[in-house]
Amino acid sequence: MHRLKLTSCLIFFLFICLPHPLVQAVEPPDGYTHDEAMRLGEQMYRNGILPSGNPMQALVMGDIPFDGRMFTCDDCHQRSGLGTEEGSVITWPTNGKMLLLPRKRTGAFRQPTSDAEKQNARRTLPPYFQVEDERPPYDERSLANALRVGKDSGGRSLDPIMPKYRLSNSSMAILTYYLMHLSVDFAPGVDDEVLHFATVIAGDVPEEKKTAMLSVLQTHIDNHNSQGRHESRRAASGPFFKSEAHQAYRKLKLHVWELTGTEETWHEQLEGYYRDQPVFALLGGISEGPWQKIHGFSEKNRIPCILPITDQPVLSDTDWYTLYFSKGVSLEGETAAKYVRAGLSMKGTIMARQIYRRGNTKAAALAEGFSTAWKSIAGQEVQQLVLGEDDELSDQALNDLLDSPEPVVLLAWLDSTDKEAFKILGRHGGRAAMVFASSTMLNNDFSAIPDALKENLLVTYPHSLPSEDQKSRFAVEQWLRARKIPAGDFDIQAKMYFLGWMLSGGIKSMRSEFYRDYFLEGFDMMIDQDYAIAVYPRLTFGPGQRYSSKGCYIVRLSSGSNPELIPVSDWVIY
Amino acid sequence: MARPIRPGTRVVCTVLFLFLLVSFARAGESDYYKRTLEGYEVPEVTLLTQEGKEIDLSTYLDPEKLIVLDFIFATCTTICPVLSISFANLQKQLGESASRVQLVSITIDPDNDTPALLKEHLQKYGARPGWDALTGKRDSIIEVMKAFDSYVSNKMDHYPLTLLRAPGQKQWVRLYGLLSASDLKKECEQLLQK
Numbered sequence: 203m204h205r206l207k208l209t210s211c212l213i214f215f216l217f218i219c220l221p222h223p224l225v226q227a228v229e230p231p232d233g234y235t236h237d238e239a240m241r242l243g244e245q246m247y248r249n250g251i252l253p254s255g256n257p258m259q260a261l262v263m264g265d266i267p268f269d270g271r272m273f274t275c276d277d278c279h280q281r282s283g284l285g286t287e288e289g290s291v292i293t294w295p296t297n298g299k300m301l302l303l304p305r306k307r308t309g310a311f312r313q314p315t316s317d318a319e320k321q322n323a324r325r326t327l328p329p330y331f332q333v334e335d336e337r338p339p340y341d342e343r344s345l346a347n348a349l350r351v352g353k354d355s356g357g358r359s360l361d362p363i364m365p366k367y368r369l370s371n372s373s374m375a376i377l378t379y380y381l382m383h384l385s386v387d388f389a390p391g392v393d394d395e396v397l398h399f400a401t402v403i404a405g406d407v408p409e410e411k412k413t414a415m416l417s418v419l420q421t422h423i424d425n426h427n428s429q430g431r432h433e434s435r436r437a438a439s440g441p442f443f444k445s446e447a448h449q450a451y452r453k454l455k456l457h458v459w460e461l462t463g464t465e466e467t468w469h470e471q472l473e474g475y476y477r478d479q480p481v482f483a484l485l486g487g488i489s490e491g492p493w494q495k496i497h498g499f500s501e502k503n504r505i506p507c508i509l510p511i512t513d514q515p516v517l518s519d520t521d522w523y524t525l526y527f528s529k530g531v532s533l534e535g536e537t538a539a540k541y542v543r544a545g546l547s548m549k550g551t552i553m554a555r556q557i558y559r560r561g562n563t564k565a566a567a568l569a570e571g572f573s574t575a576w577k578s579i580a581g582q583e584v585q586q587l588v589l590g591e592d593d594e595l596s597d598q599a600l601n602d603l604l605d606s607p608e609p610v611v612l613l614a615w616l617d618s619t620d621k622e623a624f625k626i627l628g629r630h631g632g633r634a635a636m637v638f639a640s641s642t643m644l645n646n647d648f649s650a651i652p653d654a655l656k657e658n659l660l661v662t663y664p665h666s667l668p669s670e671d672q673k674s675r676f677a678v679e680q681w682l683r684a685r686k687i688p689a690g691d692f693d694i695q696a697k698m699y700f701l702g703w704m705l706s707g708g709i710k711s712m713r714s715e716f717y718r719d720y721f722l723e724g725f726d727m728m729i730d731q732d733y734a735i736a737v738y739p740r741l742t743f744g745p746g747q748r749y750s751s752k753g754c755y756i757v758r759l760s761s762g763s764n765p766e767l768i769p770v771s772d773w774v775i776y
Numbered sequence: 777m778a779r780p781i782r783p784g785t786r787v788v789c790t791v792l793f794l795f796l797l798v799s800f801a802r803a804g805e806s807d808y809y810k811r812t813l814e815g816y817e818v819p820e821v822t823l824l825t826q827e828g829k830e831i832d833l834s835t836y837l838d839p840e841k842l843i844v845l846d847f848i849f850a851t852c853t854t855i856c857p858v859l860s861i862s863f864a865n866l867q868k869q870l871g872e873s874a875s876r877v878q879l880v881s882i883t884i885d886p887d888n889d890t891p892a893l894l895k896e897h898l899q900k901y902g903a904r905p906g907w908d909a910l911t912g913k914r915d916s917i918i919e920v921m922k923a924f925d926s927y928v929s930n931k932m933d934h935y936p937l938t939l940l941r942a943p944g945q946k947q948w949v950r951l952y953g954l955l956s957a958s959d960l961k962k963e964c965e966q967l968l969q970k
Contacts, residue, residue, distance in 0.1 A: 262858055263808075266865050266957045272901055273857040280853070288854040289928075289935040290953075362808065363858055363954060578892075729930040730887075742887045744851040744931070752887040772913060774887050776824055 231375035243380020248281070250274045252373050260365035273365065280745075281522075282719035283384040286727065291363060297385035297717075301345065304335040345381065346374050388716040391482030395434075397452040397709070397716070399423075400481040402496050402510070403460045404468065404489035414690035415488045415511060415698055416458065421685050422702025423456045426709075450714040457481060461495075468495040476503065483721060486510060486701050488694070491563055497524050506722045508708075509701045509750075511694055513642055514567050521748070523718075525725055527697060527741070528751035531564055531642050534662035535571025535613075537754035538638045540775040541660070542611050543579045545636070551608045552580065552635070557587045557595065557623075558615040565615040568640055572613055584613075595623040600630050609635035618647040628654035636660055641757075653761045660770065664754040665693070665737050667767055674736035696736040703734045739773050809953030811963075816939075816948045819923045823882070823912035826895040831910070833920065841878040842967050843941040847926055847934065848909075849885035850897045855936045858954055862938075864901040865957050866964065873968060876943065879907035884931050886917045925950075942967035 230239045242253045250258045250270025258270030275296070279285050283297030295301075314320045337356035340348070344355035349367045352360045369377065391398040401419060403412055433451035440448045459475045461468045472495070484500060487493075487510035497516040500507040500523040507523060513530040529536070542552065554576050558565035573584045587603055589595060604610050612634040616623050624639075628651075631637045637655065641663045644650065651659060666674075675692075678699045682689065689695075704725065711724035725743060732740035741750035753773035759765035818834040825831060837843050844866070848856035863879050870877055881897075883889035889897075894909035911917070921927040928934045940949040940963060951963060 262861060263954055263956045266858075266861055268861045268865075272861055272864075277857055278854045286853055287932075288852070289933055291854045291936075293854060362956070363854070727932055729932070740887070742885065744849065744885060744888060745853050746851050747888055774914070776828065776890055776911065 229379075231372065231379055234376065234379075239376050239379045240383060243376045243383075246270075246373065246377050247275045247380055247384075252369075253376060254373075258367060258369070258373075260367045262365045263362045268365070277745075278363075280719070280723050282715075282717045282723055283381065284715055284717065284720045284723070286723070291361070296381055298382040299386050301340040301381060304339050305337050306335060342375075342378050345378050349374065349377070385715070385717045385720070389482055389718045390480035392452065392716040395453060396455050398455050398457065398479060398481040399483055399485045400457040400459045400475065400479075401485050402472070402487035402489075402507075403458065404487065404493070404496060405461060405465070405491060407488050407490055411488060411691050411694055414694040415486055417687050417690070418682070418695050418698035419486050419702065420456060421687060422698075422705060423454045425702075426706065427453050446713060450712070454709075456485065465491070465495055469499055472496065472499040476505075481505070482716065483508060483718060484510070485705065486698055488512070489514075492516075492567070493524070493526075497521070500524050504718060506718050508705070508725065509697065511697055513564055515749070518748075522746075523722065524748065525722070526749050527738070528664060529571070529749045531568040531640065532571030533749075533751075533754050534640050534642060534664055535568045535573070535615075536575040537664075537756065537771075537775055538613060538660075538662055539572050539575035539579055541756045541771055542576075542636060544775060551582075553606045553608045553610045554580070554582065554584045554613065555587065555603050555610055556584055556613040556615060557589065557603070559589045559591060559593075559620075561591050562617070565617075565643060568615045568643065569613070589623075595620075595626050597626055597630065600626055604630060604633045611636045611638070613638045615640055615643055618644045618650045621650045624650045624655060625652055628652035631655050631658045634658065638662065641665075648759055648765050649763065651759060651765075656759045656761055656765065659759060661757050661759060661767075662754055663757045663767060663769075664751065666739050667755065667757070667769060669767075670739065674733065677734075678736045693737050700731070700735045700741075704728060704731075809951050809955050809959065812950045812952070814925070814939075814948045814950045815946070816924050819919050821912065821916040821919055823910040823916060823920075824891050826891050826898055826909045828891040833910070837880070837941070838878050840943050841876055842943055842964060843878050843880065843939075844964065845880045845882065845924075845939045845941075847884050847921065847924075847937060848881045848897075849883050849931055849934075850889045850893050851885070852931075852934075855934065855954070859936060859938070860897070860901045862955065862957065862960055863907060864903060866960055867904050867907060869957065869961050870964070873965075874904070874906055876968060877906060877964065879903075881907070881909045882917065882920060883909065883911045884917060884921060884928070884934055886911045886914050924948075940964065940967055942970045945970065 230236050245251050246258060250273070252258055259267070260270065261267055262273065278293040279296045283295060285293040285295045335356070337354045337358070340355045347353050348355070348360065349369065352362070352364055352366050354360055401416070433448060436444070436448040437451060457479055459472065461471050483505060484496070484507040487496065487507065489496070489510070489512045492514040493510055493512040494516050496507065496510065499505070501521050504523060506525070508525050509527055510524070515526040515530050516524070517529060517532055542554070554572070556569045556572060558569050569586065576582060576584055587599065604612065610633070612631065614623070614627055614637060616639070627637060637659050639651070639659060639661050641661050675696070678696045681699060682695060707728065708721060708724040711727070712721050726745045726747070728743040730740055730742040735741050738751045739753065742752060743750060755769045755773060756771040757767040757769050760768060818837055820832060820834045822830055823833055844863070846859045846863070848859055860881065863881065867874055867879065883894060889911050891911060894911055898907065898909055918927060924939060926937050935952070936954045938951040938955065938960070940951070941947070949963065949967065955963070
């Protein structure tokens with residue numbers, strides 16, 4: 203009896219302490235720790251680079267040799283390993299969880315042969331409806347076979363688009379170990395009933411903007427939760443062929459994380475919020491300044507942050523976890539540079555000169571966007587006139603700036619409080635080949651622009667023109683009215699309306715696979731949007747694309763106190 | 777004494793002969809791709825090369841060269857990398873004949889794919905002179921896709937397609953599907969011999 207108890211305790215102890223039963227099948231390759239094997243495996247999977255530092259070598263379509271840097275595992279199977287569908291090609295999951303499960307195939311319907319089968323048929327896939335496994339679970343040997351010779355664990359040939367890799371036993375062991383541990387445990391922030399999200403309000407955000415963002419986002423969450431009041435019952439008793447959809451259902455909960463004090467403390471505040479309540483992803487959010495701290499937090503913890511409202515996103519070709527509406531003011535600077543190149547044909551030297559105020563981070567980001575693009579286009583540095591916070595722009599300073607034998611392009615990244623500066627620009631701006639201002643800097647308030655300047659002024663305008671967004675705008679306004687949300691900052695409300703519209707698709711495409719990378723991949727695969735977004739002509743998505751709006755108009759202003767915006771460029775300028 | 781051929785055998789032989797004839801006429805078409813002949817008209821649109829140079833597509837496609845054209849986008853996950861690997865490999869395989877071939881990849885994601893990004897794309901695949909990547913205004917790209925019967929409203933729904941036009945010819949060969957290196961080379965060589 204005592205021995206029986208001891209054995210039971212041992213079995214219980216082993217059950218509790220052992221790692222995930224699927225993952226325990228694979229041990230780290232000899233000579234490597236778990237972390238090393240995962241790092242090297244990730245390098246092979248994402249970058250096509252062997253542990254030796256050389257590129258992987260493979261054949262695709264039977265006889266086309268290629269270098270692993272050209273075509274990586276995660277191109278098709280994605281970071282999550284959950285696979286994709288693209289056109290006529292379906293890529294199966296290669297994450298640890300799915301590799302170690304057999305793949306069942308449903309057969310043609312046959313009539314149940316007994317009463318027991320008839321009763322069971324609703325809840326589980328009945329035996330008479332199943333055929334044999336399409337493939338058995340993979341093990342290390344069969345996975346190596348799939349990677350080297352293109353045969354699955356059932357011995358069937360894979361589509362020739364699946365490369366056949368030339369891998370040593372050691373490299374194969376590392377890649378296998380990585381795959382077996384890829385997307386095995388669900389991400390934090392989800393349990394059997396609730397999917398937790400947070401939205402970040404960073405620093406001093408005017409109350410009306412905060413309300414505009416939160417009211418629309420919370421309404422989307424409430425809508426989701428109210429429509430699903432029968433989902434728990436369906437998940438428990440619904441028919442087997444809908445079980446995946448019903449069992450995926452979770453109520454959504456939105457946590458509001460308000461960051462206060464200096465930016466240097468924000469990261470710690472975010473970590474604190476996260477320790478108290480882990481969330482699956484960040485939705486929306488708003489900041490009047492740079493998004494850098496929140497971006498860094500997302501990147502460090504691999505938490506997706508979907509469509510925050512900021513004019514100062516982090517610009518990166520490699521960071522992954524924050525999906526922005528656009529490159530913000532930097533895109534305006536870049537667009538101005540491209541427009542100058544296209545407009546002046548770049549036949550001679552053009553002197554580009556910028557004016558902005560010290561301490562204005564938005565203006566500095568805009569100027570940086572222009573300078574970087576201009577250097578790339580014209581190979582020239584941009585001369586800057588940085589005004590102190592209380593300095594006035596003088597006629598003399600502006601004349602000095604315009605003084606050049608070469609044509610001068612002047613970029614005045616000032617806000618609408620700089621009325622005097624714009625008056626001076628009106629007096630002397632005619633000497634410049636082009637004068638630019640930013641609608642974002644001016645907050646779409648053009649009252650500071652004197653008519654004398656308008657003839658020569660070009661304005662960057664990164665939104666839909668008032669003349670072209672009426673249908674989408676009307677749809678958003680109707681939606682807000684129907685849900686009794688007071689009209690507020692329309693730009694913010696329209697963006698959050700769009701986020702909610704996309705969110706339902708993102709959650710649906712994730713199914714019951716609660717992995718953060720997979721959630722983000724759902725947005726990557728979204729169809730380009732020009733219907734539900736009222737403030738941009740269109741938003742486009744794609745794997746790894748992290749700035750959805752790619753365009754910015756250049757407009758002229760008609761004269762008068764309420765000027766009309768007259769576009770002089772296409773939405774996208776090359 | 778020769779045995780007379782039975783009528784049934786004659787039918788079988790005829791069917792077999794016709795099958796072989798059709799098979800040869802399909803010029804090596806495999807299970808993985810479908811080959812058709814099409815009468816596409818190249819639209820007169822202005823596009824940009826990876827160097828940012830404006831070109832008129834109809835005159836840019838050199839009538840004296842074999843044109844091999846596909847549709848791609850730089851952040852495509854599955855189909856486009858294989859199409860591009862295939863182009864890079866074809867350039868190597870053609871050897872001296874490469875100067876008689878013009879490879880053209882046209883983006884279907886013009887908002888994202890700037891000339892600079894397409895230049896990076898070509899560099900990634902080790903493209904040699906004779907292979908250009910084109911972008912342009914969204915409407916122009918749509919016009920080109922429609923002209924080549926390859927328009928999809930969602931770029932993620934696009935399919936693998938390679939279009940070939942022999943030197944001096946107007947007709948296009950449409951290859952639907954992904955091709956092996958040997959299949960693509962065979963298709964090209966056949967058209968270069970015309």
